[in-house]
Every structure is written in structure tokens, then in C-alpha cells.
Amino acid sequence: MKKIISLLIPIMIAVLVTVAVNSFLDKKIEVLTKQKDISVMGKKFSDFVKDKSSLDKKLLSDKGDLFLLASSEMSIKVPQNPLKLFPIKGENYDLSGFGRAFSQSLQQANYLGGADINDNQKVAYVLSIQWFEKQNELDPASFVANFSEVQFYKFLNNPKISENNKRYYADRVYNFLTKAKKYSPEAYYAKLYLDSSKFSTFQKAAFKPYYEMKQYLLDVQDKALIYEELKDLPNIADKKQPKEIDWDEEYKKIENENEKLISTNELKLEDNYYKEYLGSTVSKHKGECKSDDLLSAKEMDDYKFFLSVCKDLNIKPYIILQPANGWYADYEELSKDARQNYYEEIKKLSKDSGFEVLDLSQYEYKQYFLFDTQHFGKEGWLKVDEEIYKHFK
Template sequence: MKKALFSPMIFAFLTLFILIIIPNSWVERFIPKQRVSQAATALNPLMFQGKYIQSKMLQDDRYLPMYGSSELARLDRFHPSNYFKENYDGFTPFLVGRGGSISLIHFLNFAEHTDELKGKKLVFVLSPQWFQPQGADLSHFVPNYSILQGYDLAFNNKIDPKVKKIAIERLLKFKPIQDDRMLSTIYRGEISNNPMDKDKAAFVRPFAKAYRLMLTKKDLYYSIAGGPKSKRDISPEVRNKSWEELKNEADQMGKQQATNNSFYVINAKYNTIKKKVQLLKDSKRGASYGKSVEYLDFQLVLDVLKQSGAKPLFISVPVNGRWYDYTGFPKEGRTSYYKRIKNQIESQGYPIADFSNHEYDPYFMKDTIHIGWKGWVYVDKAIKDFYEKN
């Protein structure tokens, strides 16, 4: 009985041991060559919370990385992934992000790839709703936090120490880091002047390094397996059309899909909130995106991109003005965000495609906060103009 009980455990341990000691270069041979192209629109967190696939993508001039959050999943014929597939302009957008991918998440990602970002053009889509007064909450941070990127930051000696210190101080406020004894010990040793904290960090550092190697190997095995893909609405209808033709078609599609409300919200989304609509009237009085911890986190993004030598284009997405007016969210609470984020980006010398004047443009937004239909047409043009600039 004992032999029968322990044999599977011994076999499992040996299997795990073998998988860990196999050299990374051997594992990489089994990763399909098409994995990067498959991951470009998959929006699979296993791919962008790791580093292998993104490293390969950033080294390949055929890809234009596009970072953002939940708007990236609003895939329709006007979405950049479809538009530039049907109107190939020398690049394929590679989507990185999902709902809750706020500035700190993107900072960790960029810090992971500073060398590969040098001279790389990229697009970064901003969402006003990130800029809540208290910044990101756990419900957004936890599912998007990459343990591998967290550990790699601990061993990253390439980024500016001042930027790293500010980032660590912010990260230590989040429970996943606090609960990770090894990582939090190293982080505290990094920013503390207390010799005891530094001694503790030095003690756990070898163990953390071994764990980090395991996480790296795990990322390679995930890269072999791939993962689920998001469904895409691929359509050749956008091929070889002028921008005005595309805007008109986007208007027509919006009219067909947003018919049951006065906010120009797609029917499917409105159906999920219509029972609450009366309760939400004037529920956001006094709210503002003008003051938020998120601006400090976003500065970390700007700092690491500046240090890496990346060439970003920032997309400033508006909110649905009609809906925000209905909920009582003050106009000033939105315009203060648009102005502040624009000034913050331009002060670093970076371009911004500012669409804040489209709050009331019918069918620019697909729902209350996500860009869609006509909005994507404007974004496509901004991306094309940016990419073609030397």
C-alpha cells in the first residue's frame, strides 16, 4: 500500500525536477514559430504576463505593440487589428492588455523589456477610468499582476534607481506583494536604510533567484502550449476605403447596433444595465478624474519608456459624454483629466492623439467608457500617421 501511495508522488516529483533542469534553449526549440503571430490578437494573459513571447515580438519589426486595457477586446471591423490586416502598412498590431491593466501593470511590463524597447515604436491607449482618486484597487491589480515581472523587477539593475524605488514603494501597498514573503523582503531591503532589512533581503535573495528561474521556465512551457484566442470579427469591408467612407460606415453600423437608448450605447451592453439606469441618474455628482494616485503611477510608465528609448504614441480616449452627464459626473471632472494627462505626456516630449473633443460624437464610443465603431477609425488614422513618420 505504501509503495502504491508514494509511487505517483515520486514520479510527479521526478517529472517536475526534469522539467525544471532542462536547459531553456532546449525548451525554446519546441515553441512554434507562429506563436508570436498567434498571440498578436489572442489577448491571452499567459502570453503578456510572461516575457518570452513579448521579447520575440519586440525584436521583430513586423509588429507594432499596442498597450491598453479592456478596449483592446472590442474587436470589430474598424479595430486596428482588422483594419491593418486588410490594409497592410508594413506592420501588425500586437495587443497587450485587458480589463484592469492600469499604469503599474504596464510599468512592470516595460521594465521587463527596457533593452528591447530601444527605438521601438508603440501605441499606448489611456483610459480615463483608471484615474480614480485612490488609484487602482485590488480587483484590477490582482488578475493582471505578473509574479515573474514582479521578481524580475527585484533583480533589475538597469532602470533608474529612483524610479525603481518609487515603483517598489507603490507595489508594497498591494496585498499580493505583501503576502509574498520573499519578494516583499527583497523589496523592503531595496528601499530601506535599516541594516536588518538589508540582511534579510541578502539572505532570501538566492532563494528568490531560484524561484525566478522556475517562473521563467514556466513561461517557456506556457509559450509552447499557447492558449485560448479571443474571437475576432474579421471583415474585408474596410479594405481600400477613404477615412470619410470608413467614418460613414462606422456611423451606419452604430445606428444598427445602438437602437434601444439615447446614449448611443450598443444594445447588448445597455440591456445589461437598463434595470439600473434610473438608480444611476446623478449618482456621480462631485466625481473627478483630475486628482489621482494614478498620475504618479503613469509617470513611472513615462520614466521607464524615456530611459529605454522607446517611441510611443499615446491615445487619449474620451468618455461617453451623454452618459456621464446623465450620471451627474461633472464636466470639469473630465476636462481636468484631459488637460492634465495631455500636459504630462507632452512635457516628456511624446506625441498624443487627443480625442477628448469627441465626448458627444455619436458612435465614437461603443458603450459608456469603451471606444468603438467611429472611434476606432480615428485611432487607425492616428496610428497610420504615427507609424509613417520618421
């Protein structure tokens, strides 16, 4: 009996301490969200704490921020980047961005479904054609780099999400995690979720205490990490004032700046960028997309999944169809027909779901609309800013 007691006492102490810490964090976070300008947290790009958290998305949703879902294009350091331009005078919301390199449709759906966000949450989603260029463009290592345990469990426990979508998600996650040999408990949980056999039912019951405790501890960890982020934010009294934007004037400024750029290469890119990032290696990209079938890529299934999850959550995302760089796509031999079929399919899927699309495909051959071969530049981002402003007004 003494041995049993000696084992139980440390466990009970650990439980009590964890519960006390959880209560402490709840109170502190409630105070800090009233004192701090939490939209500053929402504008951090490639911040693992922010992107992998569930709690921050609830806080920013409750505050009324618009969510911009995108990937590496948010890293482009131009003043027109929405993370820098917003808030804009005339609107009552700020903007928070979620995503980084290799954050594609599966991950973006998890950002929304893996957090307790509000119905009718404002969402704008930048879709990139390069995600669809290979049959399985998203590899396990890239997926795992952005994987969030706390979002994983919350997604599968979200009562708003349909069983079909949960099973699709569990299957995709299981395959990625097992191939990457990472997050074994989550891979096993996904496997059990998909298995309806009697033996699986027994396993679920046996492991239920472990997984419930793990989810509780992940919630506490999430709160602790967000608490640390909140502490360092500026006070709400020092919040940046919304900008008054004269859109015509902003486009004129960009046009004048672009006239000073020098481009003598066949891809119509700014010469300094071309020399630094392509230069002598450009020939290896010649014809590399000749056999790509954009419409049969697995990413297309993931995009359909994203749309379905949004419908489950009563969210109507504004789909932003980013154009290919026409000259570079031609060099890769990704045909105009293939690109046009991709644009039309994305528009059809989106509109069939009841969602509006900002189709920017007509800018494929607008020089400097993109910063490089695939990311928005000054004019591209300004166009996105303007259309987001109009759409949600």
C-alpha cells in the same frame, strides 16, 4: 555522511533536469519563432499566459510588432478593433495587444519594463478617463489578478530603469500584495528592496540564493508556457495578408450601419445595449462622480510613472486619449470642466515628456463613437487605427 549524500543527490538531479529542460526550451523556441506566425499570439485578448509573460514581449519586439497597450476596450468585438484590423498594407509591422480589465498605468509600465524589449519599440497606449474617477480606483484584488511574478523580478533587475522608478514600483506592489494577502515572497522582496537598514542588508544576503533560484525557475516556466503557445500557432507560410484600407470608404460604411441603429434613451446609447446593461439600474449612477477629483487620483501618479519608465527605456509611446461618453458623464455629474482639466493635464504631462498625443476628447458627444459608456465602438476604433497608421508611417 550517507544522509547528507542521500539529501544532495535528489537536489542535484532536480538541478540537472531543470538545466536540461531550459536548454531544450531555448532550442525549440528558437526554431518555432522562425516557423510560426507569432503575431497570432500577440492578438489574443485576455490570455493570461501572453499578458503575464516576459519572453513573448521580447519575441514580438524582436519581430518588429507594434505594441498596443490598453485594457477592456480591446474586448469590443467589432471588425475595426486593431487586434482584427492589423496588419495594414503599406506598413512593415503587425500589431500585438497587451492588457485586460484593470490593466492600468502601473501594469502597463511593467509590461514594458518587465521584459527585454528593444529601444524605440513602437508603442500606442490607450488611456481611459474612468481609471481616474476615484481616488484609488485600482483595488488590490484587481491588481493581483493581473500580477506577474516573472515581470516583477525582471522590472526590478532591469538596468535601464532608474532607481527612483524601481522604488516607486516596489512600494506600490508591496502595498497591493500585502493588502490582498497574495504573493508573499514577492511582497517580502519588495519590502527588502525598499529597506536600506543593516538588518535588511543581512536578510537580502541570506535570501539571495532562494530568490535567484526562484527567478531562474520562473524563467524556465515562462519558456515552457510560451513553448506550448507557439506549438499551436499557424505556420508563417499561412500568415494573414495585410489589408488595403480605404479610410473614407470605411467611415461611410460605419455611418450607414449607425443610421440603422435605434436610440430612444437619454444617454444616446443603442437601445438594446441600454436595456440589457443599464435599464432599470441606471438611476444608481446618477451623480455618482459629482465629487470626483480626476487630477488628484493615485492613477495620475501611476501615469507619471509610466511616462518616466518609457523615457528610461528609450520608448516614445503614442498616447491615445480616449474620450468620455459626454451624455453618460453628464448623468454621473462628472463636470465638463473636470473632464477638460483632465484632458489638458494628460496632454501636458505627455508632451512635457516628449510624447505625442492623439486627443479624441472632441468626440465626447459623437453618438456611437463609443460602443457603450466607456469603450471605443466601430468609429472610435477606426479613428484610432487610422491615426496609429499615420503616426508610425
